[in-house]
Amino acid sequence: MEHIINLTKENIQQVVDASMDNFVVMSFWAQQQPESVQMLQVMELIANEQAGRFILAKVNCEAELEIANYFQIQSLPTHLVLSQGKPIDGFAGVQSQAQVLDMLNKHLPELWVQDVNAAKVILAGDTVTKEQLEEALSLLKSAYVDSGNQAEVALLMVDAYLQLGILGDAKTLLDTIGLADQDSYYQNLKAKLALAEDAADTPEIRQLQQALEAEPDNVEISINLAKALSQANRGEEALENLFAILQKDLSAADGKVKQVFMEILTALGQGNTIANQYRRRLYSLLY
Template identity: 30%
Template sequence: MIDVSVENFEAEVVEASMQVPVLVDFWAPWCGPCKTLGPVLERLEVEYQGRFKLAKIDSDQEQQLAGMFGIRSIPTCVLMVNGQPVDGFMGAQPEGQLRAFLDKHVPALDALPGQDQEQAAQPALAEEDAEGALARQQQAVAADPENDEARFDYVKQLLQLGREDDAKVAFAPVIAKAAGSRRLGALKTWLDAIDFVAVSHGGTGAMAELEQKIAANRRDFEARYARARCLLAQQRWTDAMDELLEILMRDKGWNDEAARKTYIAILEIIEPPKVKVAEGHIPPQDPLVASYRRRLSSVVLS
């Protein structure tokens, strides 16, 4: 168990969750249910033998972090995997429910990293999981072709796996809806960026040329926007948004607000699935998405 603050959040939560699930427990000294839940979580962390890490955040002392996650009541626990929240719960849960929650996400005891043979097997396991998820998403679309949410997840997964031609085929039935749908419009922005790179800016040499143009003229918005689209096509989300912010800081309305619209599309793409919480509660926000939403607001409203 480790106490987390703004200063060590990146290392102890975001980076650590790339190696092992991190359960973030938002609590406060005055909170009675927190005093019940905390010791149980600490005991389970020991019992699970390194299969997850417990990080505790005092929501009174670390209001910035609580705000990043949209915490509205405590205790609230958020499970971080690969830098993103994937699940969570509110309130002091019984130990049996805590075990069931953890068992859904933490690796099996014999699947911990550390041995060469096990480490070699991890990429294959990740690939199998991705393909399994893709198969489920494909079945969901086949069962309900009008379910745009299911289609969004399916096309997004295809693009993340580099199966661009398959993604275009899966997206074709709803392409006419893209103009009126924020999520489908985001997918079209991604697909258009991939096509743009293939036709106009393929290869590392073209990216270097764009960077040279930007270095020579920081107001070369065409070059900046082209670079942002190249980064989007490469799934370098934060780099692409950083480049778009450079345009917005200099000219918010450039090219019919193309930079702002593309920035919002990226936020839609990287927004993780919503965590299910009790009725009336607000689910915790993804800290990366929340941070980049605030950065956009500060620039656009300035």
């Protein structure tokens, strides 16, 4: 359902049903009542700014007198907040945007909860694209900050990281979850991470690691190992190995180490936490 609708006799049951899961604000107005038109504009502004936080149901009392009579509207403008099919709050007369928000904030969920719920829908989908997962992760990153780093949001972020194959960030974030929040969802994600890490430990990687142990100064082996780690979604390990070389010689292997390092950063993407961390570390060497 759209976040702003015109309430009529034909769709009122649909709106009441929607109030079982969402908050609905009913705005009673009439063209012949200028103050009600003014208040309706304020409500539309708020509804657009907070799209999805509540449904604004506009009731034109000149056309829908029965609805106004049913809710015993005595004057215009009048606003009612519906939850679970019943009015739980409201106000009559003109109020400022700040006053309206103060009233709504007593009942409506925090804005970050809306982002979390949207991300949950994406993560629970049967067929989810990479773009959708990245959208969910972006919503969750914002919600994580706004929620004060709540564990519930962190676990959802770990889920998104795992589905995207970003194992380093998933492991780092999972390690921040306190004992009190290590529920069944946490255990499920921990098991998925372990399986993903095992799957990422390919024979090629093990062979290159053994070769590097035998020849620790062989830059070519280090480059090949970094490429293999990156392909196995182990970008943090790849970057760490190459950065250790760059710390000693920025132009190692005629600049090839730095080139591969930058390619891995690009592959991880601009919004990747690990990529941003190592990009800053590289800049500290350059300048």
